[in-house]
Amino acid sequence: MADAPQIPDEAETRARWGNFAWTAENAEKAREIASRYPENRRLSCSIPFLDLAQRQVGAETNTQGWLPIPVIEFVAREIGAPYIRIFEVATFYTMFNLAPVGRYHVQVCGTTPCMLRGSDDVMAACKSRGLHKGGTTADGMFTLTEVECLGNCASAPMVQINDDNYEDLDFDRTVAILDALAKGEKPKAGSQEPGRHTVEAYGGPTNLTAMVSENHDFRGEW
Amino acid sequence: MPKLTVDGIEVEVPAGATVLQACEAAGKEIPRFCYHERLSIAGNCRMCLVEVKPGPPKPQASCALPAGDGQEIRTDSPMVKAAREGVMEFLLINHPLDCPICDQGGECDLQDQSVAYGKGHSRYTENKRAVTEKYMGPIIKTIMTRCIQCTRCVRFGEEVAGVEDIGAIYRGENMQITTYLEKAFKSELSGNTVDLCPVGALTHKPVAFEYRPWELRKHLSIDVMDAVGTNIRLDSRGRQVMRVLPRINEDVNEEWAHDKTRYHVDALVRRRLDKPFVRVKGKLVEASWDEAFDAVAKAAKKARSSVAAIAGDLLDCETMFAAKKLVQSLGSNLLEGRQTGMAYDVTNLGSVAFNTTIAEIENADAILLVGTNLRWEAPLINTRVRKAIKKGAKVFAIGPEIDLTYKVQWLGNDLGLLGKMPSEVSEVIEAAKAPVLILGPGALKDGHGPALAVAGSFMRDGWNGFNVVHTAAARMGGLMLGYAQKGGIADVITADPKLTFFLGADEVDFSAFAGSFKVYIGHHGDKGAHHADVILPAAAYSEKPGTYVNLEGRVQRADRAVFAPGDAREDWTILRALSDKLGKALLFDSFEQLRAAMAAEVPELGQEGLVRYAWAPPKLPAKAKGPVNYPIADFYLTNAICRASETMQRCSAELVHGEEFAEAAE
Numbered sequence: 007m008a009d010a011p012q013i014p015d016e017a018e019t020r021a022r023w024g025n026f027a028w029t030a031e032n033a034e035k036a037r038e039i040a041s042r043y044p045e046n047r048r049l050s051c052s053i054p055f056l057d058l059a060q061r062q063v064g065a066e067t068n069t070q071g072w073l074p075i076p077v078i079e080f081v082a083r084e085i086g087a088p089y090i091r092i093f094e095v096a097t098f099y100t101m102f103n104l105a106p107v108g109r110y111h112v113q114v115c116g117t118t119p120c121m122l123r124g125s126d127d128v129m130a131a132c133k134s135r136g137l138h139k140g141g142t143t144a145d146g147m148f149t150l151t152e153v154e155c156l157g158n159c160a161s162a163p164m165v166q167i168n169d170d171n172y173e174d175l176d177f178d179r180t181v182a183i184l185d186a187l188a189k190g191e192k193p194k195a196g197s198q199e200p201g202r203h204t205v206e207a208y209g210g211p212t213n214l215t216a217m218v219s220e221n222h223d224f225r226g227e228w
Numbered sequence: 229m230p231k232l233t234v235d236g237i238e239v240e241v242p243a244g245a246t247v248l249q250a251c252e253a254a255g256k257e258i259p260r261f262c263y264h265e266r267l268s269i270a271g272n273c274r275m276c277l278v279e280v281k282p283g284p285p286k287p288q289a290s291c292a293l294p295a296g297d298g299q300e301i302r303t304d305s306p307m308v309k310a311a312r313e314g315v316m317e318f319l320l321i322n323h324p325l326d327c328p329i330c331d332q333g334g335e336c337d338l339q340d341q342s343v344a345y346g347k348g349h350s351r352y353t354e355n356k357r358a359v360t361e362k363y364m365g366p367i368i369k370t371i372m373t374r375c376i377q378c379t380r381c382v383r384f385g386e387e388v389a390g391v392e393d394i395g396a397i398y399r400g401e402n403m404q405i406t407t408y409l410e411k412a413f414k415s416e417l418s419g420n421t422v423d424l425c426p427v428g429a430l431t432h433k434p435v436a437f438e439y440r441p442w443e444l445r446k447h448l449s450i451d452v453m454d455a456v457g458t459n460i461r462l463d464s465r466g467r468q469v470m471r472v473l474p475r476i477n478e479d480v481n482e483e484w485a486h487d488k489t490r491y492h493v494d495a496l497v498r499r500r501l502d503k504p505f506v507r508v509k510g511k512l513v514e515a516s517w518d519e520a521f522d523a524v525a526k527a528a529k530k531a532r533s534s535v536a537a538i539a540g541d542l543l544d545c546e547t548m549f550a551a552k553k554l555v556q557s558l559g560s561n562l563l564e565g566r567q568t569g570m571a572y573d574v575t576n577l578g579s580v581a582f583n584t585t586i587a588e589i590e591n592a593d594a595i596l597l598v599g600t601n602l603r604w605e606a607p608l609i610n611t612r613v614r615k616a617i618k619k620g621a622k623v624f625a626i627g628p629e630i631d632l633t634y635k636v637q638w639l640g641n642d643l644g645l646l647g648k649m650p651s652e653v654s655e656v657i658e659a660a661k662a663p664v665l666i667l668g669p670g671a672l673k674d675g676h677g678p679a680l681a682v683a684g685s686f687m688r689d690g691w692n693g694f695n696v697v698h699t700a701a702a703r704m705g706g707l708m709l710g711y712a713q714k715g716g717i718a719d720v721i722t723a724d725p726k727l728t729f730f731l732g733a734d735e736v737d738f739s740a741f742a743g744s745f746k747v748y749i750g751h752h753g754d755k756g757a758h759h760a761d762v763i764l765p766a767a768a769y770s771e772k773p774g775t776y777v778n779l780e781g782r783v784q785r786a787d788r789a790v791f792a793p794g795d796a797r798e799d800w801t802i803l804r805a806l807s808d809k810l811g812k813a814l815l816f817d818s819f820e821q822l823r824a825a826m827a828a829e830v831p832e833l834g835q836e837g838l839v840r841y842a843w844a845p846p847k848l849p850a851k852a853k854g855p856v857n858y859p860i861a862d863f864y865l866t867n868a869i870c871r872a873s874e875t876m877q878r879c880s881a882e883l884v885h886g887e888e889f890a891e892a893a894e
Binding site: 016075088089090091093094097098 | 392394
């Protein structure tokens with residue numbers, strides 16, 4: 007498997023993460039998560055627990071976070087499941103990083119709709135800022151990954167950076183976002199097209215036109 | 229009871245049956261890879277597609293589809309044929325065409341089914357995917373590129389073995405079967421995953437590249453590595469047994485065998501005694517049969533009737549019977565088989581047998597384990613206990629805490645608990661419809677009386693819940709033939725016999741027999757041979773036909789697979805020839821006569837099948853205190869055969885003693 011993450015050396019990660027445990031705050035969160043599921047369905051906690059653990063690792067290392075083997079084992083012990091069962095989950099979902107990533111994990115969608123709308127430019131913009139596929143920049147700021155469809159085809163092309171999506175990108179907008187992040191700013195998430203609210207049609211709506219001037223929806227904003 | 233038609237044949241199947249089972253009931257063969265009767269249903273190989281009406285107009289996976297009333301199943305329509313060919317083509321996309329160098333070749337489900345149901349050619353011209361080899365321990369060799377992700381091994385580990393080490397990581401095309409962090413699969417049942425594997429992804433590591441399945445001659449036999457009496461098949465080539473596979477016997481081993489059963493065979497050609505030896509001036513020197521017999525005859529003349537026979541753990545009943553007759557003809561009755569000094573009361577065999585029977589353990593609803601490490605003493609009974617737990621049984625245990633692969637409520641390590649059970653435990657047992665007590669060999673010494681005292685609460689109408697676990701294949705047969713002194717081997721030692729026959733007995737404390745002339749009749753150069761004054765080379769269990777009685781009293785017969793090496797002979801022929809030399813000729817000249825004589829004396833041994841021992845427990849002191857020790861210190865090295873096996877030594881070092889082995893560079 008050519009693009010499998012290179013799982014880091016075991017001895018080193020064990021030394022670093024061997025005594026991983028929830029912070030007080032996360033322990034409270036874990037308790038809340040566990041209370042959502044019946045006592046005999048503890049395995050249901052595996053995804054939220056792994057996510058929580060990854061975020062805690064991220065907070066400790068000032069990155070997006072990843073899941074060292076000892077942390078996966080910690081989660082398994084918390085759940086009371088064999089290690090392999092939790093390891094299966096962690097390797098199945100791409101949201102879990104099995105190797106360290108940078109401060110920002112830039113996931114560029116390269117699936118057909120995004121590609122047709124110019125994901126190659128987005129990729130080029132990332133490369134112009136020193137990002138390279140499957141690796142982290144030298145300053146530890148950005149890790150670049152090409153991913154499959156993230157479900158924002160109506161506002162393609164898009165990238166997902168940590169917890170936010172940035173849509174309607176082109177070369178310049180991508181560069182602007184990366185530069186802003188590098189400076190420590192927090193660019194506006196969502197569509198980068200001026201005036202575009204969500205994924206409404208360009209040039210005004212073609213249906214539900216009555217909604218343009220007046221809100222008929224039960225929600226305050228639509 | 230749904231009624232449905234399969235290819236026009238009407239069948240009625242039990243409620244809850246699947247369409248696949250219905251098809252089998254109608255006599256139709258359904259190809260499958262992931263489906264296995266003894267594992268949960270996964271439905272991921274898609275090979276079992278059939279056409280089902282009523283239903284969507286597409287083929288359906290029959291293994292995961294419940295049979296319904298009035299269904300019309302077609303297994304012979306063009307749609308089904310096309311579907312099977314399509315699935316087969318997909319499965320073969322990434323499967324390497326390395327059958328000529330694959331150990332599974334010749335007995336491979338994928339090979340057979342691609343011939344029977346495949347298209348015959350592939351339209352795939354891209355590169356195939358390759359997967360790195362995974363380390364799974366000393367037993368399982370992996371060639372993961374061949375894996376078709378049926379997940380049988382994963383389900384076996386989780387459901388039958390109870391050791392969740394194997395899993396499927398990553399996903400989609402990248403999915404890989406592996407053990408956690410590529411460590412060894414730490415189960416004593418790990419070899420079964422190789423049998424389960426429908427392709428050549430998991431193969432037997434100890435015999436990799438040693439044989440082709442069609443070269444082997446198959447012989448039906450009985451396993452002697454423990455007292456369960458696993459039904460096995462010995463596959464031999466020339467004069468060597470190449471491998472052991474389990475046979476299906478629902479009453480005994482289902483279709484499993486543990487690793488000791490399977491992989492001790494390399495020892496059948498190692499460290500063998502293939503020549504008689506006589507001790508001359510403290511040193512064992514090779515001798516002819518005549519010289520060896522003369523030495524024994526000389527000792528016998530001096531000893532007169534001061535003769536004893538100690539039976540080993542791996543013996544067949546015929547050998548023990550012949551030795552018994554020989555010892556009796558010399559005027560003694562000092563026979564003992566419990567080598568390590570155990571001395572429980574055997575006046576009633578029912579009180580030392582596995583009365584519930586192995587298969588019935590599945591139906592137990594409350595199980596009390598007393599001083600038994602079932603996982604090592606009888607792994608295949610352990611799987612039955614696991615099954616009972618799945619059906620809702622509760623398990624309590626007295627003894628040192630160990631991992632039995634299931635949840636056990638440990639009551640403490642004190643046999644005194646038998647007398648004063650915690651109320652919550654006795655309540656569960658009282659309320660149970662099928663309670664079971666399993667007394668291990670570790671507790672048999674001090675706990676037999678107390679266990680019998682409480683046995684009454686494990687009796688139900690038509691249900692005897694009192695069970696004793698033995699670890700020696702020869703034990704029940706030996707007890708039936710009278711290989712037991714009241715005080716155990718201590719009585720033999722007190723009698724101080726001048727001539728002692730050790731019939732493959734290697735676990736005896738030989739220092740106690742310093743004043744005795746020791747004749748060792750056995751097959752492996754182990755402890756017994758070291759201490760012997762005369763060694764008479766005999767046949768291992770694979771080299772002689774024999775009758776074995778398992779711990780529940782099941783009389784089973786084994787065939788000879790190969791002949792003993794060198795000058796070694798079948799045990800009974802040695803005893804017969806020796807009796808001539810001693811002038812006390814035994815009254816049988818052929819194996820058939822021996823069997824007939826044995827059946828005349830102990831009629832139960834005359835026919836195969838379960839012997840039901842009378843239940844009349846003796847009155848024994850019921851007071852007991854103190855902790856239990858499990859007698860098996862190392863699962864993989866319990867007898868002379870496995871101690872001579874390189875595979876078993878490696879298993880012991882790695883799986884029991886935790887030694888790290890670097891992955892062999894191949």
